[in-house]
Amino acid sequence: MIRLxxxxxxxxxxxxxxxxxxxxxxxxxxxxxxxxxxxxxxxxKIMVGLLTPDQGRVFxxxxxxxxxxxxxxxxxxRKFGFLFQGGALFDSLTVAxxxxxxxxxxxxxxxxxxxxxxxxxxxxxxxxxxVAALKPAELSGGMKKRVGLARAIAHQPEYILYDEPTTGLDxxxxxxxxxxxxxxxxxxxxxxIAVTHDMKSAYKISNRIAMIYEGRLAAVxxxxxxQRSENPVxxxxxxxxxxxxxxxxxxSYT
Amino acid sequence: xxxxxxxxxxxxxxxxxxxxAVGSVTVxxxxxxxxxxSARLDAQNVFGQMYEVGVKSFPVTSLTALFxxxxxxxxxxxxxxxxxxxxxxxxxxxxLSLLKELGxxxxxxxxxxxxxxxIAAEIGTMKVTEQVDALYTLGTNPxxxxxxxxxxxxxxxxxxxxxxxxxxxxxxxxxxxxFRLNVPSTIYWDEIRAIQLEDAFHGLIKSVAYALIIVITSxxxxxxxxxxxxxxxxxxxxxxVISMVxxxxxxxxxxxxxxxxxxx
Numbered sequence: 001m002i003r004l005x006x007x008x009x010x011x012x013x014x015x016x017x018x019x020x021x022x023x024x025x026x027x028x029x030x031x032x033x034x035x036x037x038x039x040x041x042x043x044x045k046i047m048v049g050l051l052t053p054d055q056g057r058v059f060x061x062x063x064x065x066x067x068x069x070x071x072x073x074x075x076x077x078r079k080f081g082f083l084f085q086g087g088a089l090f091d092s093l094t095v096a097x098x099x100x101x102x103x104x105x106x107x108x109x110x111x112x113x114x115x116x117x118x119x120x121x122x123x124x125x126x127x128x129x130x131v132a133a134l135k136p137a138e139l140s141g142g143m144k145k146r147v148g149l150a151r152a153i154a155h156q157p158e159y160i161l162y163d164e165p166t167t168g169l170d171x172x173x174x175x176x177x178x179x180x181x182x183x184x185x186x187x188x189x190x191x192x193i194a195v196t197h198d199m200k201s202a203y204k205i206s207n208r209i210a211m212i213y214e215g216r217l218a219a220v221x222x223x224x225x226x227q228r229s230e231n232p233v234x235x236x237x238x239x240x241x242x243x244x245x246x247x248x249x250x251x252s253y254t
Numbered sequence: 255x256x257x258x259x260x261x262x263x264x265x266x267x268x269x270x271x272x273x274x275a276v277g278s279v280t281v282x283x284x285x286x287x288x289x290x291x292s293a294r295l296d297a298q299n300v301f302g303q304m305y306e307v308g309v310k311s312f313p314v315t316s317l318t319a320l321f322x323x324x325x326x327x328x329x330x331x332x333x334x335x336x337x338x339x340x341x342x343x344x345x346x347x348x349x350l351s352l353l354k355e356l357g358x359x360x361x362x363x364x365x366x367x368x369x370x371x372x373i374a375a376e377i378g379t380m381k382v383t384e385q386v387d388a389l390y391t392l393g394t395n396p397x398x399x400x401x402x403x404x405x406x407x408x409x410x411x412x413x414x415x416x417x418x419x420x421x422x423x424x425x426x427x428x429x430x431x432x433f434r435l436n437v438p439s440t441i442y443w444d445e446i447r448a449i450q451l452e453d454a455f456h457g458l459i460k461s462v463a464y465a466l467i468i469v470i471t472s473x474x475x476x477x478x479x480x481x482x483x484x485x486x487x488x489x490x491x492x493x494x495v496i497s498m499v500x501x502x503x504x505x506x507x508x509x510x511x512x513x514x515x516x517x518x
Contacts, residue, residue: 050387070395080391088388090380105393151392 001026002047002159002193007056008215009042016042018215019056029185029192031202033237034212035246040195041085043212044161047193048080049073060159078106081152081160081190085167087144089136095122095147096132102155121150124187125180142173146180153184160184162194166201178204199238203227211237213246279474282397286405286470289398299403307369307404308411312418314368318360319352319419323426326351331435341435345445348427350453354518357420358457359505362464365412366497370472373404374493377476378486386477401473412465413458420457456518460508464501471497 002024009017016039024030032040045051046058049065058066060076068076081102089098096118103110103117110117119129125146136144145165152160165181166174178201185192185205196202202209203223210220211234219226219234229235236244326348331341377400380386389396424446431437475493479485512518 045387048391050390074390074393074395077390078393082388082391084384084388086383088384090385090388101394102392155393 001059001061002191003059004043004046005057005059007043007046007053007058009039009046009051009053016215017046017053017212020212020216022210022217022220024191024193026191027189028207029181029194029205030208030210031194031196031206032210032212033196033199033202034218035237035248036197038212039215040212041163044082044163044193044195048082048161049077078155079158081155081157083145083148083152083160083162083165085164087136087148089139089144089147089151091136093135094132095134095136095139098136098147099132099151099154101151106155117154121154122147124153124184125150126176142169142176145169145177149177149180149184153188153190156188157190159191159193162192162196164196165194166196166198174198174201175204177201181205199240213237275474278478279470282401282474282477283470285395285397286401289395289402290406293398295406296399296403299399300406303403303407304411306372307365307407308415311365311368311411311415314364315361315415315419316422318364319357319422320426322356322360323348323352323423323428324430326356326423327427327430328434331431331437335435341431341437343445344427344431344435344437345442346448348431349424349446349449352420352423352427353449353454353457355457355505355509357423358416358460358464359501361412361416361419361461362468362501363498365408365415365465366468366472366494366501369408370468370497371490371494373469373472374476374479374490375486377473378479378489381477381479382482382485396477401469401477404473405469408465408469409462412468413461416457416461420454450518452516453518456509456512459512459517460505463504463508467500467504468497471500 002022004020004022007017007020008015016037020039020043022032022043032043034040042051046053047060049058049068053066056066057064060079063076065073065076089095090101093101096114099118099121100111100114103114118132122129122131127143127146127150131139131143131147136147139147149165162181165177169177181192181194182205184190192205194202194205206223208220209223209226211218211226213233219229219231221229226234226238229238232245235241236246242248327344330347331344334340334342334344377386380400386396386400389399428439428442431442432439472493475489475496479489481488
């Protein structure tokens, strides 16, 4: 279980999170939605200890990680797999080396069956074993995301975090990635937290959806509850309307 | 009153930024030393970096050192020829200048331009594409994985490159002294042999200091990169400029300290 209590985070004068409270239950897939710059990715990075909140507390499995020493935090970070927005694959390594990177550091005793791990993880994300020898520069955007996902699950984490898993992909590839996320949750029983703008994706992969607005939690509920929400902020966001309480800064060229 | 306050605020901000940077560099050095002594070294990664830093710098170091030695011999020879009607002390001037000053400084500048830029750009790109964050989530500390191998590689290879540059520079000086200025070989090499071991040691100590300046500055700039491709460009330029200026400025102070200690 992951719990955020009154989390604040600012970057210079930009106060991104202003007292966010959020709880993720074991085994569920929670999707965080919200406009650009509302702190969705920041929230993910705070959960895994990549960013430190200015105020507030973060608990992972009832252990507070805020203010934790680097060594202790590294032990908590082992519980996580993270699919970064652009894949964040290591350019100088092959796909197989990328997939095994976490295993090498976190579960070195399993390196004896590295070929099997690579084949299994690539198979789980729908990639053939031949891809293993390629470098990231030789992969398409969708393949990079899939390899990133294979790398994130290779060391069998307890939590997996998806940062904009479908951004930059065509609708069909987006749906393929959505299916993979659902598939991985069902096969590996991993607690998942996703961040997305893509409502189709959010409805498909989530048990619950949480919306962040003005640095706080605006709403949380099941996909059907969110779809039926009468909260004007939620309604405007899920319908993608430019009219409503959410005001996006638009530059005028007239 | 208002402009005065604005200027005061700007300078206060700069002083605070500088203090923060000094603090962050100190933390980076401490973490680097911690990982060197507390974890098993990734030998493959270290040797890979030694190849990048050292072997790949041979051609540019060779050219720089060769022509520096040649021009030193030429200028010294003709200057003395004009004053004393003989090209005196060419070997001694070339040898001492290269071993104590030009060898380490020019090697440092070359490595700062070639290797420092590459380190800052590579780590900076990894930072803005979230590869550095990915390292944390895959059980690897970025300082251990990215900084330690480069740190050790620079610490070993920059002094070796300096020795190599000294040799090439002295050879370049010999070619000009002997074939252009007609200085007898025995005289040139006797003057080189007369140089004290402390003089060579003086240059080697400097080269170690320059290696530290280059690798810490470049890794630090890479790890603090933000703002996409523009940020990577900025970090790379900053790393090279700070490294080169620091090498030249510290050269004076290092010389003063080493001379006062009787080393060279």
